[in-house]
Amino acid sequence: xxxxxxxxxxxxxxxxxxxxxxxxxxxxxxxxxxxxxxxxxxxxxxxxxxxxxxxxxxxxxxxxxxxxxxxxxxxxxxxxxxxxxxxxxxxxxxxxxxxxxxxxxxxxxxxxxxxxxxxxxxxxxxxxxxxxxxxxxxxxxxxxxxxxxxxxxxxxxxxxxxxxxxxxxxxxxxxxxxxxxxxxxxxxxxxxxxxxxxxxxxxxxxxxxxxxxxxxxxxxxxxxxxxxxxxxxxxxxxxxxxxxxxxxxxxxxxxxxxxxxxxxxxxxxxxxxxxx
Amino acid sequence: xxxxxxxxxxxxxxxxxxxxxxxxxxxxxxxxxxxxxxxxxxxxxxxxxxxxxxxxxxxxxxxxxxxxxxxxxxxxxxxxxxxxxxxxxxxxxxxxxxxxxxxxxxxxxxxxxxxxxxxxxxxxxxxxxxxxxxxxxxxxxxxxxxxxxxxxxxxxxxxxxxxxxxxxxxxxxxxxxxxxxxxxxxxxxxxxxxxxxxxxxxxxxxxxxxxxxxxxxxxxxxxxxxxxxxxxxxxxxxxxxxxxxxxxxxxxxxxxxxxxxxxxxxxxxxxxxxxx
Numbered sequence: 001x002x003x004x005x006x007x008x009x010x011x012x013x014x015x016x017x018x019x020x021x022x023x024x025x026x027x028x029x030x031x032x033x034x035x036x037x038x039x040x041x042x043x044x045x046x047x048x049x050x051x052x053x054x055x056x057x058x059x060x061x062x063x064x065x066x067x068x069x070x071x072x073x074x075x076x077x078x079x080x081x082x083x084x085x086x087x088x089x090x091x092x093x094x095x096x097x098x099x100x101x102x103x104x105x106x107x108x109x110x111x112x113x114x115x116x117x118x119x120x121x122x123x124x125x126x127x128x129x130x131x132x133x134x135x136x137x138x139x140x141x142x143x144x145x146x147x148x149x150x151x152x153x154x155x156x157x158x159x160x161x162x163x164x165x166x167x168x169x170x171x172x173x174x175x176x177x178x179x180x181x182x183x184x185x186x187x188x189x190x191x192x193x194x195x196x197x198x199x200x201x202x203x204x205x206x207x208x209x210x211x212x213x214x215x216x217x218x219x220x221x222x223x224x225x226x227x228x229x230x231x232x233x234x235x236x237x238x239x240x241x242x243x244x245x246x247x248x249x250x251x252x253x254x255x256x257x258x259x260x261x262x263x264x265x266x267x268x269x270x271x272x273x274x275x276x
Numbered sequence: 277x278x279x280x281x282x283x284x285x286x287x288x289x290x291x292x293x294x295x296x297x298x299x300x301x302x303x304x305x306x307x308x309x310x311x312x313x314x315x316x317x318x319x320x321x322x323x324x325x326x327x328x329x330x331x332x333x334x335x336x337x338x339x340x341x342x343x344x345x346x347x348x349x350x351x352x353x354x355x356x357x358x359x360x361x362x363x364x365x366x367x368x369x370x371x372x373x374x375x376x377x378x379x380x381x382x383x384x385x386x387x388x389x390x391x392x393x394x395x396x397x398x399x400x401x402x403x404x405x406x407x408x409x410x411x412x413x414x415x416x417x418x419x420x421x422x423x424x425x426x427x428x429x430x431x432x433x434x435x436x437x438x439x440x441x442x443x444x445x446x447x448x449x450x451x452x453x454x455x456x457x458x459x460x461x462x463x464x465x466x467x468x469x470x471x472x473x474x475x476x477x478x479x480x481x482x483x484x485x486x487x488x489x490x491x492x493x494x495x496x497x498x499x500x501x502x503x504x505x506x507x508x509x510x511x512x513x514x515x516x517x518x519x520x521x522x523x524x525x526x527x528x529x530x531x532x533x534x535x536x537x538x539x540x541x542x543x544x545x546x547x548x549x550x551x552x
Contacts, residue, residue: 004294026423027425058432132414152379
C-alpha cells in the first residue's frame with residue numbers, strides 16, 4: 001500500500017499523471033527516512049529539510065508537517081511495519097502543469113509516501129572516485145531533488161569499477177560526497193566532512209554524526225577536502241539515514257585500514273535510534 | 277490524446293506508475309520537436325540524440341526510431357494536428373524499479389508522446405544572467421534529461437529579475453546556454469557559440485543554425501564565451517526547436533542593439549522548416 005494525496009491505496013491503483021512535473025521535469029523533492037521498530041527516526045528533521053527546500057523552490061506543501069507524520073504512521077500500520085525496520089520515502093512534486101519550465105501559478109502538488117521493510121547492507125564497503133561531478137553552483141545540489149540521474153550515473157560508474165559506493169568531486173575538484181551518502185574522513189585522528197557549500201546535501205545522518213562527535217568531544221571539522229587527502233585518510237565513513245554509517249575498506253582498490261572511529265560512532269548512532 | 281507505451285489514449289486515462297524512475301529519480305530523457313503543417317521538423321535528429329543518450333544511460337529503447345516516428349504521426353492525426361503547427365514532446369524513462377539508484381537489471385522503459393498546438397512567442401526577448409550554474413562536469417548537462425529542475429529554478433530567477441530568458445554560466449564561469457535554448461553571440465560580425473563540452477545541450481536548432489552559417493559562409497565558431505563578451509556582443513540569439521531563433525534585446529537591462537544576423541538566420545531557418 002502507498003499513501004497518495006491523502007488516501008492509502010494499493011500501488012497498482014495509484015496513478016501519477018503523465019503531465020506531473022515530477023515526471024516530466026524532476027520538479028520536486030524527496031526524503032528517505034528509516035523507522036526502527038515502527039518508529040521513524042528524526043522524521044521531523046527530514047520534514048523540516050523538505051519544507052525549507054520546498055519554500056526555496058516555491059512548491060506549496062499540501063499538508064502541514066504533523067499531517068505528513070500522521071500519514072507516515074498510518075502507512076506503516078497499513079503495511080504492517082509497526083514492529084519492524086522500514087525504509088520510508090516521501091516524494092513531493094509540483095504536480096501537473098502545462099509544457100515548459102515556468103511553474104503553474106496555482107500548483108496542485110503531488111505528495112506520495114511509500115514504506116517497505118528495510119535490511120541494511122554490511123557495514124564495510126568498497127568505493128571509487130567517479131567522473132561525474134557534483135554541481136556546487138546550483139542550490140539543487142543542497143536539496144534532495146527528484147532529478148537524481150547524476151547519482152544514478154555515478155552508481156553505474158562505480159559498479160563498472162567494481163565498487164559499491166561512488167565518490168563524487170565537484171567541478172572545482174574538491175571531494176563532495178558519495179552518490180547516496182555524506183562522507184567523513186578521519187585525518188590525524190579528527191573527523192573531516194565537506195561543508196554543505198561544496199555542493200553537498202545537508203544529510204540528517206551527517207548531522208547526527210556531527211552531534212555525536214560534539215557530545216563526545218571527538219573533534220569534527222567541516223572543511224574543503226582534497227581527493228588526495230581522502231586517499232590518505234586513516235578512515236573513511238559514509239553516512240545516510242538508511243544504512244547509518246558504512247566504513248570504506250577500499251578506495252580505488254587501495255586499502256583504508258581504520259575502523260575504530262566508525263565502530264564507535266556506529267554504536268552511539270544505534271543507541272540513539274533505539275532510544276528514539 | 278497521448279501516446280503511452282504503444283497505445284493512443286486520453287490523458288485522464290493515462291497512468292504513470294508511482295515507482296516509475298522517471299518520477300522518483302528523473303531517470304530518463306525527453307525531446308521537444310516542432311511540427312510545421314503537421315510535419316515534424318528534424319525528428320530523426322531528435323530521435324538520434326535521444327538514442328545516443330539512452331545508450332550512454334543504458335536505458336533500452338522500447339521501440340526502434342521509425343516506430344517512434346510512426347507513433348508521432350499517428351498522435352498528430354489523433355489530435356487533429358495534421359494541418360497545423362504543433363509542439364511534440366517525447367519522454368523516455370527507465371520505467372519502474374525498486375528503491376535506490378541502482379538501475380533494475382531488466383528495465384521496462386516508459387515511452388510517452390504528447391502533442392499540442394504551438395504558437396511561438398514574439399521574436400524579441402529580454403534575458404538576465406542567473407546564479408544557478410550549469411554542471412559542466414556531468415554528462416547529463418549534454419543530454420535532455422528529466423531532471424530539469426535547474427532550468428526551472430533559472431527560469432524563476434530570470435522572471436524575478438524581470439527577464440523572460442535565463443542565461444546560465446557553468447561553474448568555471450564561462451557562458452553556457454539559456455535555460456531553454458542554446459545561445460549565439462555575434463562578435464566582430466561573427467557567430468560564436470559555446471561548445472558542447474562547456475556543459476551545453478547539443479541542440480537541434482543550434483545545429484541547424486550552424487549548418488545555415490556554414491552554407492552562407494557567415495563564419496561561426498564554437499568556443500568558450502565569457503560573460504563580459506556576451507554583455508558587449510553586437511547581437512545575441514537564442515535557439516531552440518520550438519521558437520527557432522529569438523533575438524535578445526536586453527541583457528540584464530542593458531540594450532543589445534543588433535538584429536540583422538538574427539533576421540537573416542531566421543528567414544533561412546523558416547525556409548528550411550517549410551521545405552523540410
